Amino acid sequence: MATITAAMVKDLRESTGAGMMDCKAALTENNGDMQAAQDWLRKKGLSKAAKKAGRVAAEGLIGALTSGAKGVLVEVNSETDFVARNEQFQGLVKMIAQVALHNGADVETIKAAKVGDVTVETAISDAIATIGENMTLRRAASLEVSKGVVSSYVHNAVVEGAGKIGVIVALESAGKTDELAVLGRQLAMHVAAAKPLALDPAGLDPVTVKREKDVLADKYRQQGKPENVIEKIVDSGLKTYYKEVCLLDQAFIHDSGKSVAQAVKEAEGKVGGPIKIAGFVNYALGEGIEKQESDFAAEVAAASGKK
Numbered sequence: 001m002a003t004i005t006a007a008m009v010k011d012l013r014e015s016t017g018a019g020m021m022d023c024k025a026a027l028t029e030n031n032g033d034m035q036a037a038q039d040w041l042r043k044k045g046l047s048k049a050a051k052k053a054g055r056v057a058a059e060g061l062i063g064a065l066t067s068g069a070k071g072v073l074v075e076v077n078s079e080t081d082f083v084a085r086n087e088q089f090q091g092l093v094k095m096i097a098q099v100a101l102h103n104g105a106d107v108e109t110i111k112a113a114k115v116g117d118v119t120v121e122t123a124i125s126d127a128i129a130t131i132g133e134n135m136t137l138r139r140a141a142s143l144e145v146s147k148g149v150v151s152s153y154v155h156n157a158v159v160e161g162a163g164k165i166g167v168i169v170a171l172e173s174a175g176k177t178d179e180l181a182v183l184g185r186q187l188a189m190h191v192a193a194a195k196p197l198a199l200d201p202a203g204l205d206p207v208t209v210k211r212e213k214d215v216l217a218d219k220y221r222q223q224g225k226p227e228n229v230i231e232k233i234v235d236s237g238l239k240t241y242y243k244e245v246c247l248l249d250q251a252f253i254h255d256s257g258k259s260v261a262q263a264v265k266e267a268e269g270k271v272g273g274p275i276k277i278a279g280f281v282n283y284a285l286g287e288g289i290e291k292q293e294s295d296f297a298a299e300v301a302a303a304s305g306k307k
Contacts, residue, residue: 002032012037041129060084060135062166062283063097064152068177071150071168072100073283074110074140076124079133089135090159092127096120096137097161105142141281143170148278149177151184155192164285167191170278175271183267183275186254187247191282196247199277204246212241247280 004027012023012034022041030036060077061084076093083089099113099120111121118126120137128135143150148171157163167188171180198204216237220230243249248261255263264275 002027004028004032008032008034012041060285061090061093061158061162062154062164062285063093063162064154064166064168065094065097065101065161066150066152066168067101069146069148069150069170070101070142070144071152071170072097072105072140072142073152073166073168073281074100075138075283075285077136077138077286078131079135083131083133083135084158086131088127089131090162092123092135093162094159095123096140100140100142105140107137107140110140111137139283141168141283143168143279143281145170145172145278147174148172148275149180149184151181151188153185153188153192165192166283167280169280172276172278173271173273175268175273175275179267179271180275183264183271187260187264187277187280190250190253190260191247191280193253194247194250195282196250196280197245199247199279200249201242201246204242209238213238247277 004024008027009020009023012027013020023037026037026040027034030040059079059081060075063072063074063076065072074093074097076089076096078084078089095115096110099110099115103109103113111119111124113120115123124135124137150168150170152161152166152168154161154163154167155165169184169187169191171184171187173180197208201209213234216234217230220233225233243251243259248259248264250260252258252260252263258266260277264277268275
């Protein structure tokens with residue numbers, strides 16, 4: 001039987017982030033073998049993670065990372081907002097964004113990618129075991145252009161590159177990249193604030209457009225307008241709608257006297273060439289996740305054995 005020293009426990013704790021007693025037990029169970037003890041803890045962590053997998057994870061962080069003409073967004077969810085302020089969790093989100101930048105935005109590909117000796121999926125499970133909350137890599141997106149830049153903006157940033165809202169915008173241009181980057185960040189800020197649904201009307205979901213047309217038409221039918229008049233009013237109403245939800249048609253938040261399209265056209269002089277918005281992605285933390293309502297007082301009473 002190997003002697004388990006305090007130094008061995010300390011080394012294992014530093015390399016795994018597990019608790020001191022767990023580290024001592026792991027070393028004891030594996031006769032002082034450090035690698036076997038790490039594996040033992042990982043397996044134990046996976047067991048813990050499985051128990052937490054059913055919990056709703058709708059908090060967490062959006063991570064944004066760009067490198068020249070490429071950029072990514074990732075959403076990593078946790079159960080509570082407290083975890084978003086945990087340095088280990090923040091590091092996990094940044095690591096996942098880095099992996100996505102090099103491996104693409106497919107979630108399963110990211111999970112399977114290796115970081116050191118472990119996969120991203122194992123790193124997430126290890127973080128679940130250490131921090132004690134369910135966590136999931138929910139989604140990822142990437143943009144890339146052959147010439148130009150991809151810029152990002154994070155709103156309500158908890159740490160650099162990670163916050164509650166993340167946006168990336170891709171600009172295609174052979175012009176000056178430094179000027180493009182400035183414009184790209186302004187546009188990313190605009191997207192975060194104005195929340196466009198598409199670049200232009202052609203990019204809108206036909207179902208969304210039909211719903212808007214039907215709402216407008218029904219509104220004026222109830223007012224007794226004739227059908228030929230309704231058709232013209234609906235066409236006019238759709239143009240107003242496009243200005244609200246299409247990026248190029250929206251009033252630019254940095255200069256409301258211009259549309260985004262006009263602002264981009266004017267920027268071509270500084271950039272030194274034509275500019276095309278090749279795409280944008282806007283992630284808001286937890287959007288679309290059905291959150292469970294909890295009675296905190298009841299949970300505390302239950303934990304203490306009271307009714």
